Amino acid sequence: MGSTAVIRGLGGALPRRVVTNHHLSILMDTSDEWIKRRTGIKERRHSDETESTSVLATIAARRAMVSAGVDTVGLLIVATSTPDQVCPATAPKVASNLGLHGIAAYDISAVCSGFVYALATASWAIRSGAVTSVLVIGADTFTSLLDPIDRTTGVIFGDGAGAVYISAGTDNEPGAILATTLHSDGRGETLIQVPRTDGAYFEMQGKEVFKQAVSAMSDSVETVLSSVGWAAEDVDSLIAHQANLRILTTVASVTGIHDSKAEIHLDRVGNTSAASIPLAMTNAGTKGHRTPGDKVVLTAFGGGTTWGAVAMTWPIISVVDPH
Numbered sequence: 001m002g003s004t005a006v007i008r009g010l011g012g013a014l015p016r017r018v019v020t021n022h023h024l025s026i027l028m029d030t031s032d033e034w035i036k037r038r039t040g041i042k043e044r045r046h047s048d049e050t051e052s053t054s055v056l057a058t059i060a061a062r063r064a065m066v067s068a069g070v071d072t073v074g075l076l077i078v079a080t081s082t083p084d085q086v087c088p089a090t091a092p093k094v095a096s097n098l099g100l101h102g103i104a105a106y107d108i109s110a111v112c113s114g115f116v117y118a119l120a121t122a123s124w125a126i127r128s129g130a131v132t133s134v135l136v137i138g139a140d141t142f143t144s145l146l147d148p149i150d151r152t153t154g155v156i157f158g159d160g161a162g163a164v165y166i167s168a169g170t171d172n173e174p175g176a177i178l179a180t181t182l183h184s185d186g187r188g189e190t191l192i193q194v195p196r197t198d199g200a201y202f203e204m205q206g207k208e209v210f211k212q213a214v215s216a217m218s219d220s221v222e223t224v225l226s227s228v229g230w231a232a233e234d235v236d237s238l239i240a241h242q243a244n245l246r247i248l249t250t251v252a253s254v255t256g257i258h259d260s261k262a263e264i265h266l267d268r269v270g271n272t273s274a275a276s277i278p279l280a281m282t283n284a285g286t287k288g289h290r291t292p293g294d295k296v297v298l299t300a301f302g303g304g305t306t307w308g309a310v311a312m313t314w315p316i317i318s319v320v321d322p323h
Contacts, residue, residue, distance in 0.1 A: 011063025040245025162278025175315025
């Protein structure tokens with residue numbers, strides 16, 4: 001009882017196909033300049049029929065296990081809103097792909113907050129003593145839900161997967177998950193949705209989502225900072241859900257964290273939903289942006305509505321570049 005969840009491994013996976021803003025400008029009424037100005041995105045990855053959510057999740061998870069130097073795990077959680085099938089869940093398939101037969105494996109659906117929800121759940125499981133190791137995967141092929149000619153959503157999203165391996169440790173180890181907070185409000189369910197009707201595409205009320213995302217993520221960040229006794233200026237890195245460049249910098253500004261400390265990865269991959277935070281973490285690891293022990297805050301807002309944050313320290317880790 002009382003063990004701390006510590007991140008030991010990181011891994012990411014991206015589809016092969018790179019889709020630039022120029023490519024999209026041929027398909028819809030938009031331009032490279034408009035997309036970059038409104039979102040900060042330059043390119044994203046689109047999956048094909050061989051790169052399902054489970055395939056990308058398996059690659060990311062395997063890389064996280066290699067990063068951690070392990071070949072087994074006690075629990076596997078997949079955060080996704082684009083499972084391979086409505087039923088059954090994707091997590092057991094990913095576990096089987098990894099040769100992890102017989103372990104507990106389940107999906108969490110919290111859209112763009114999915115990874116934060118899954119990571120917090122995994123941390124609680126380790127702190128309770130129920131398990132000693134967990135693979136947490138965020139994976140989405142969100143482009144399968146989009147209207148291909150709708151520029152309000154089509155320019156934003158990309159596909160991908162990211163994973164972390166965590167195991168029991170102590171608070172003073174680099175990589176320790178020190179505080180979590182999760183929230184939801186079902187009154188906002190129509191802000192981000194895919195209606196259950198034939199031929200329906202993903203829908204989002206962008207302006208209202210922007211306002212609520214900034215408020216919710218900022219409040220969550222302040223909650224976990226208070227929990228661990230950090231001031232905003234103590235934070236070395238803010239790794240927020242990579243939805244929009246303006247959201248990232250505004251959350252930093254509202255919370256008092258300098259915007260230079262906001263990790264930016266969406267320019268290369270777009271909004272990858274549940275995969276965005278672990279992919280941004282993987283990118284930070286491969287680029288050498290972080291030092292073990294750095295104070296890091298993760299935060300996300302997603303459909304439901306759902307939101308939350310995690311305070312942690314940066315792990316001692318070796319990461320493979322998913323690009």
